[in-house]
Amino acid sequence: xxxxxxxxxxxxxxxxxxxxxxxxxxxxxxxxxxxxxxxxxxxxxxxxxxxxxxxxxxxxxxxxxxxxxxxxxxxxxxxxxxxxxxxxxxxxxxxxxxxxxxxxxxxxxxxxxxxxxxxxxxxxxxxxxxxxxxxxxxxxxxxxxxxxxxxxxxxxxxxxxxxxxxxxxxxxxxxxxxxxxxxxxxxxxxxxxxxxxxxxxxxxxxxxxxxxxxxxxxxxxxxxxxxxxxxxxxxxxxxxxxxxxxxxxxxxxxxxxxxxxxxxxxxxxxxxxxxxxxxxxxxxxxxxxxxxxxxxxxxxxxxxxx
Numbered sequence: 001x002x003x004x005x006x007x008x009x010x011x012x013x014x015x016x017x018x019x020x021x022x023x024x025x026x027x028x029x030x031x032x033x034x035x036x037x038x039x040x041x042x043x044x045x046x047x048x049x050x051x052x053x054x055x056x057x058x059x060x061x062x063x064x065x066x067x068x069x070x071x072x073x074x075x076x077x078x079x080x081x082x083x084x085x086x087x088x089x090x091x092x093x094x095x096x097x098x099x100x101x102x103x104x105x106x107x108x109x110x111x112x113x114x115x116x117x118x119x120x121x122x123x124x125x126x127x128x129x130x131x132x133x134x135x136x137x138x139x140x141x142x143x144x145x146x147x148x149x150x151x152x153x154x155x156x157x158x159x160x161x162x163x164x165x166x167x168x169x170x171x172x173x174x175x176x177x178x179x180x181x182x183x184x185x186x187x188x189x190x191x192x193x194x195x196x197x198x199x200x201x202x203x204x205x206x207x208x209x210x211x212x213x214x215x216x217x218x219x220x221x222x223x224x225x226x227x228x229x230x231x232x233x234x235x236x237x238x239x240x241x242x243x244x245x246x247x248x249x250x251x252x253x254x255x256x257x258x259x260x261x262x263x264x265x266x267x268x269x270x271x272x273x274x275x276x277x278x279x280x281x282x283x284x285x286x287x288x289x290x291x292x293x294x295x296x297x298x299x300x301x302x303x304x305x306x
Contacts, residue, residue, distance in 0.1 A: 014055045016063070019212055019220070020169040030078050031216050032056070033165065033173045035150060040068040042148055043092075044165050044173050045216065046082030049126050053082025057089050069093040069137075071145065073155075073175035074162035075103035077110065077126060079216070083133035093136040095145060097152075099161040101135040114273035122269035139163075153208075157198025158191060170210040177201055178227050180218035184234055188263045191278050195239060195285035202232045242282040246292045249302035255279050 014026050016034070024034040030052075033044030041060055046053055060067055067090045072080050075096065083094060083104065096104055103109050111119035111128045123129075139145050141154040141163050151166040155177040165173040177198075179190045192198050205228050213224045221227070245255050256279050260267055267275065283303055286292045292303050 014052075014059050016059055019171055019214075020167070023167045023169055023171045023212075025173075025214055025220065026056070026059070027220070029217065031173075031214050031220075033214060035148075035167055036065065037068070037149065039065050041065045042068060042150065043070045043086075045073055045079040045175075046070050046086055048078040048081040048130075050082065050085045050131070053085030053089075056082055057086060066090070067092045069095055069148065071139075071148075071150070071152075071165060072096040072100060072104055073164065073173070073216070074159045075100040075107070075110065076159060076176070077107065077128055077130040079175070080104050080107070080133065081126065081130045084131035087133050094133055095137040095139050096135050097141045097161040097163055098138050100159070101138055103160070104130075104135050105132055107132055111273070114277055120269070123273065125270065127270055128273075153204075155201050155204075157194050157196075157201045159193055166210070171212045171214065172208060172210045174205070174213055174215040174224070176216050177205065178215040178218055178224065178231050180215070180227075181230055183217055184230070188265060189238070189259075189275055189278055190231075190234075191274055192235060192281050193277060195235065195281050196288065198235060199232070202228050238278075239282050239285060242279065243286050243291055243305065246286070246303045246305050249295055249297065249304045251300055251302055252276070252279055252283060255283075255303070 016024055016026060018024050022036045026032040030047055032047055035042040047056060067086060070083060070086060070092055072094065086092060087094060107130045111123040115123055137146060139152055141152055141161055143152060145152050149168050152163045153166060155162045155164045155175055158176045162175050164175055183190060205224060212220055212222055214220050218227060242255055245258055256275055290306060292305050295302050295304055
């Protein structure tokens with residue numbers, strides 16, 4: 001969930017870049033991975049909509065390559081938006097973890113989850129709800145991926161069951177586990193559904209050794225330690241900010257409003273629910289850390305420091 005980048009944008013004119021002998025990527029606001037086996041391609045995510053899928057298809061046609069499989073790191077619309085078009089054109093396989101596969105096949109569940117009920121029309125848009133596609137292979141979130149030379153590893157925290165992908169030549173595709181400093185400068189918040197799990201993911205990322213690393217929303221690099229530090233500091237700073245707002249009883253929506261006003265964030269319907277899920281994750285984390293607790297007053301759930 002490329003947020004809060006509040007828009008999920010197209011990769012524009014796609015350009016294929018080679019990293020190692022068999023590993024490529026298409027750079028853009030959403031970095032898309034490719035792994036080549038003979039003349040067959042395994043795609044890592046598919047972009048944000050049909051237009052992205054069409055451009056990927058044209059790029060592969062130009063190279064004389066056949067799309068065999070799409071591996072989706074997770075089910076957010078900007079990562080599966082090209083699935084529907086590409087699967088119809090090529091009858092390719094689609095692989096994903098068990099929880100994420102449910103959302104890939106039933107993408108209307110994402111706005112349902114974010115809103116907490118059947119979403120009103122403004123939330124049923126391509127930025128939150130991709131076209132459905134058929135998952136043909138359920139993969140584990142840790143270990144070899146069936147019928148490929150690739151390996152999955154867990155990247156919990158951002159969404160439900162997100163994974164990263166490791167190639168045999170030690171290129172790591174890191175999905176939405178890390179965001180660039182430019183995104184933090186521009187959007188202030190990035191979506192995190194589980195703060196404690198995200199912190200554990202940072203610890204995992206600190207230990208991996210590879211030649212190259214490609215987050216979906218940051219530049220290719222041969223060293224991610226500074227990026228991990230920036231992301232971790234930002235996450236903990238936001239938790240501290242949420243906690244400070246709980247000095248007096250305050251609702252979740254008023255916490256959101258205070259942060260939005262402080263950072264001049266202009267909210268739409270989509271932006272509101274994406275921000276709210278992140279605030280909710282911080283509240284859950286702070287509660288489990290025994291820093292805040294909920295109280296109920298005048299029909300409202302309020303949060304206050306212990």
